[in-house]
Amino acid sequence: MSDETAEAAAPTEERAAEIAAAEKLAGAAKGRDRAIFGVPIEVTVSVGKAHPMISEIVSLRRDSVLPLESRVDDPVEIYVGSKLIARGELQELEDEGGRLGVRLTEIMDLNAGG
Numbered sequence: 001m002s003d004e005t006a007e008a009a010a011p012t013e014e015r016a017a018e019i020a021a022a023e024k025l026a027g028a029a030k031g032r033d034r035a036i037f038g039v040p041i042e043v044t045v046s047v048g049k050a051h052p053m054i055s056e057i058v059s060l061r062r063d064s065v066l067p068l069e070s071r072v073d074d075p076v077e078i079y080v081g082s083k084l085i086a087r088g089e090l091q092e093l094e095d096e097g098g099r100l101g102v103r104l105t106e107i108m109d110l111n112a113g114g
Contacts, residue, residue, distance in 0.1 A: 045102055046077045047090070076102060084108055 048070030060066065078086040088102040 041080055043085075044079045045088075045090075046079060048074070075105060078102060078104070083110075085110065 048068030050066050050068050052066065073089075075087040076090055077084055078088060085108050086104050087106040088104040091101050091103050093099045093101045
C-alpha cells in the first residue's frame, strides 16, 4: 500500500468526530423513536351506522331507540382517527362490572397505502 493510499484510508480526526456525532444523533433518534410508544392515543370502536331522516333525529327523546344497520353479533370496527386498523367482536369483560372489550379478529395491513 502506498503512502497516498494509506493516507486516504486512514480517517482524519475531523472525519472521526463527524462519525461520532452521527452515531450520537442516531442513538438519540432511536431513543425518540422508542419514546413515541409511551404516548396515549384515542381508539374509536364503531358498532354500526344509521341513516335516519332529519325529522327522525329531531324527534329523538330519552329512551328513543335508533336502529342500526348492524346486528348484535356483527364485527365492530376499530379506528385511530379516520384510519381503520382492525375489526373484532364485542365481549363483556369478566370481573369488570359489565365493561366491554373488543376481541380482535382481523388486523388491517397498516403498511398498505390508503
